[in-house]
Amino acid sequence: MTAASSTPTAPTAPAAPAGADLDDVRERLWLAVRDGDEYRASDTVLGAVDAGLPVVTALLDVIGAVQARVGVEWAANRLTVAQEHAATAIHERVIAALGHHPRHRGPEPAGGRITVVCVDGEWHALPARLLAEVLRHHGHGVDFLGAHVPVPHLVGHLHRTGSRAVALSATFSLHLPTAHTAVTACQAVGVPVLAGGAAFGPDGRYARTLGADAWAPDARAAVDVLDRGLALPDPLRTEARAVSCLAHLADQEYTMVVATRRQLVKETLARLEERYPPMRSYTDQQRERTAEDIGHIVDHLAVALYVNDPEFLPRFLRWTAGVLDARSVPARSLDPALELLGRQLQDFPRASRTLRQARAALDHLLPAPHPPGSGRIA
Structure with missing residues (x-):
């Protein structure tokens, strides 16, 4: 790209069908990928293009939009990981088929x-x-x-x-x-x-x-x-x-968090049971998942330090809280982990500040703790 490109533009495509028709195409594709039906998915998209839907609209406003819905449905625990992967694979196959459609060919x-x-x-x-x-x-x-x-x-x-x-x-x-x-x-x-x-x-x-x-x-x-x-x-x-x-990286806090990740996760997991009693009854699989969640927090803390954005970690935690809530896992369990990480990193100003801000942001999302003896997880 040394200069303004002289690449010719694609031929003018036929007008898109009405909005209701586009919605119908998206819904039919969604039902096909949800059901794992590759042939129905391909027929839906290619048939719409045959009927006049522009190729770029089919790619972005149908396939892209349905793929985004797949992610939302997974986050809401209405699709399994296997279903999500299957949907993505179907979309890949539909894109490949669309790539050979006569109307896909550009200049x-x-x-x-x-x-x-x-x-x-x-x-x-x-x-x-x-x-x-x-x-x-x-x-x-x-x-x-x-x-x-x-x-x-x-x-x-x-x-x-x-x-x-x-x-x-x-x-x-x-x-x-x-x-x-x-x-x-x-x-x-x-x-x-x-x-x-x-x-x-x-x-x-x-x-x-x-x-x-x-x-x-x-x-x-x-x-x-x-x-x-x-x-x-x-x-x-x-x-x-x-x-x-990236002048802020001179303080080496990012490097330190990355280098001690394993220790940070191990120490937090070991002490979390004291701060979060329901963990005492966790199965081995639940403990493994908890360790993974702590690892994700440490990884996002490291990137927050890399880009020096105080909103980076809170944004991730808000998303995580929604995912946990959809799976009936109390998001309040995130706060003790943040506190324990903060104690380990108390000598590192940017990391400590980032964790404090993350806890404050998370606190706004969480219901007030139930009083002792209420029988509810605090």
Whole structure:
């Protein structure tokens, strides 16, 4: 993306069906993926495209919207993990079938190719896949590398292909430090990076913090950015911006939390039974899940320290509280874990402050403790 792109736009598509028809297509696709019926799902989407639904609408406003619903239903404990994975697999197959539809074919690619890739450790590749298909439909040459691509392999691909840009996707914010490594590595070889995905925040704040050349909130916006083109990264300016945005890392608190993660989880789990008596009757499986939850808190604390955002950990805990509540697990059990972590990290100002703010935010979500003898878990 050395200059404004001259990539031709896709042919004008037929007008979309009325809103009610689009809602009907989404509902029929939802019922198909919920039931695990791949053929019905494919027939629903391809039939709608045959009837005049624009390809990009089918990709983003039908498949993308239903996939988002799958995530909501899982969080609400109305879908199992297996059902969620099956739905995602069906959507992948439907996208592949749609990719060969005559109306999907866009103009011949002009200019260099765009590499669409998920951050190392990120297994949620469907958003990136949807972007890749939308870019192809708009006449961009695309290399879709899929999920979980280690940075050395990404850089090697850029050297071999001469990509003009990287569209970097991350869904889970735990991957932000790795995303920073990827952004820096791509820019070091002269390739600009467009960041996208829920991990970068609804306003792209973390994309800016990590020094990405651009950010897009969705696939349509990403196409607009890539159509305009991005300037080649200036190594000196990029390095100066990274140093400025991440100057807080000099206190080594992030590094320390990552290095002592195992100890922090172990110590918190060992003392949690004293602070949360219902845990004494937990099964081995429940204790294992509790350890996993504590590990997630420590991991999100580390990333909060990395990006220096006081709202990062509270936002994760609000989401976690909702997930636990849907599974009849008292969200109040999170507070003792936060307190115990705070005691272990009391000599680290940013970590201590982040945990205090997280507890305060969580407190607003929780009902008042029941009085002793009430028979309810406090």
